[in-house]
Every structure is written in C-alpha cells, then in structure tokens.
Amino acid sequence: MVDEELNAKLGDFGLARLLDHRAEAQTTETVMGTKGYIEPEFVETGKRCVESDVYSFSIVLLEMVTGLGPWRNSKPLPSWVWELYAGQNTRVLEAASPALRSAAVESNSDQQMERVLVVGLWCTQPARSERPSIAHAMWVLEHTDAPLPVHPPGHGHLTVLGRSSRQRVSGR
Template sequence: MPNGSLATLLQEASHQDGHVLNWPMRHLIAVGIARGLAFVHASNMVHGDAKPQNVLFDADFEAHLSDFGLNRLTVATPAEASTSTSVGTLGYVSPEAVLTGEATKESDVYSFGIVLLELLTGKRPVMFIEDEDIVKWVKRQLQRGQIAELLEPGLLELDPESSEWEEFLLGIKVGLLCTAPDPLDRPTMADIVFMLEGCRVGADIPSSADPASQPSPA
C-alpha cells in the first residue's frame, strides 16, 4: 500500500501538530475502517487484531484492513511479546477477550473504539499507565466539561458551531459506545457505520455518555 499505515500517519501527525491529518481525512478514515470491519463481520468472520498498524492506505488514502490476527500464527519477537496476546494487541484488545482468549465481533468493536478515540484525540493507548486508559481519560475530560482537551492539536481550529464539530462529538460518543465494559452493550459494526455516516445515535443512550450534552469550548 503506497501510503503506509494509520500508525505511521498518526506518528507523522504528532510531530507536525496534527496538521498532516485534517478533520475530513480523519472522518473518512474512521468510516473506512468501520466499513471494512462491518464487511468482515457480515461475512461471518472476526478480524481479531484491529489497530492502527493494521490499517493500510492505497493511493487514494482509502483504508484497507490487513493482518487478520495472523500475528497469532507466528512467534513474536521479544520486543513484540510484551504487547501482543493471543487475541490481539494490548491497549486495543477488549478486557473479556484477554480473560477468555477468544476474539469475537464484540471484541473487534471494542478494538475499533480504541482506534477511533486514538484517531480523534491523538492519544495512544500506550501513553497511559496503571489504572488509567484512553477510555477513562476521555470520560474524565467529558465529566469536567473540558472537551477542548480531547481535541488532537491539528483539530483545535474546529468551529464549535460547525457540522465538523458535531461529527467530532459523534465520533467521541461512538468510541465510548464501542468500548462499553459489557460486550452486549456495544453497537454492531453495521450500526457504527450508520452512525458515523451522519445519522444520530439512538435517544436511549444515557446522557452521561453523550458528549453532545457537554458545553462547547470557549
């Protein structure tokens, strides 16, 4: 793939204050990954290792999923051993998959949620230590009303009155829904595509998990 992986793109963005990836591009990438996983699930398969390294871009920056958990079939190097598990990569793998050793559609959804939050905030899961993780960090910022803290540096220019701002908030909401502790509370990848393409999340979502209910930054 001529344009490398999402991991490389996010790394380049972090060194250039995020300006490598504007909002339309980030949104397009999120929708592309969601569509890919929805297709996999519709084919009655599970990816098992969704993470930025496994999202590759063609010449038109269209996202393609790679490595359907193939790392489980190879012997990890010492450097990889600390981050890889039999069901995915630490930081992206769901808690229940770690416990059961089984990758499911629901664990794929969790992994997608982590990738989405990383894409939106620029925060990598490995940046957090001990009891902290990217999901808890996002929720804490929302509880404090500090939505501007969630914005990756390249997105700070988003207008709080714009449709792009609404799309960003929707993305955060979807990321939190995907990473719900109970796998049964997570949406399907088909639902996620539906939401990210601009449709509203159902009214039964608790307001505490709804960033759209939080004030916009000054």
C-alpha cells in the same frame, strides 16, 4: 494501514504463523494482539467475538480524533476519554487533538468530532452486550440526525435514547 487515496487496508498485525495448510485447523490458548486494541474480556477469557472487533474499532476511532495511541500516560485511551465525558454537560471535545480543534474553528466540525468520540466510547462498553453492531455505529456516524448515545451516571455505560444499543437498525 491507509493507501495513498486514504482507503483502509488490513494487515496481519504480526499474528500470522507459518503452518502446513494441509493440516487440520489449529487454535492457540495464548492471547495475542497489540496492547490497547485488545478488549479486556478477551484478555480475561481468551474468547473472541464480533463485539471484540467493535472494541478494537472504537480504539481506532478514538485515536483518529485524539491523535494519541491506545494509551495515554499509562492509562487506556478509552478511560481517559470517559473521564472527560459527562453526559449532557460534556467535556469530551477536550480529548480532540489540538490540530483538529484549531481546524474545527474554521470548518465548524465540533459536532463531527463529538460524534466520533461518543460513538467510540459507546463501542468500548464494559459489557459486550451493550456495544452496538458495527453497522449501527457506522449509521450513527454517517447520519448527523441520528441520536447520539447518552452516558448515564454509571462510568463506562452508554444507552441510546429511544433505542437499545443491541437493536439492529433496519435497512442499514
């Protein structure tokens, strides 16, 4: 959710339950959440972790640039964007919404859109250990001189040239 000044606000996403707050902590074995925002590993294992949030963050990044929901033609949004992404000869900008692309001509923001799309893909790595931290992803988004992840031949796998995606960015 976003307020009138475009500040992000968190909601409970319909996952809250009525319970006795004096009772002991409770957990559930049921996987809950909105289809498309839940990482595939959580659906399989039922276990959440920090990297689960990184995955969900990536879906929001991809939605902002594509103007689409978490699914496109019964396919997860990241899968569709991955298909357009081809390393050095990228077509990833084809995923950007037509409205953003036409505005980009006037503002010369193609590089910014590409940065958000590529970082979004980086955060959807199939292996949780290959996803960046939110701090590292934000640093790459905020610094245009930061190296973008590069997609090697294997589908759905990114590495950052000269830096492991798991390496913490010092001072960031």
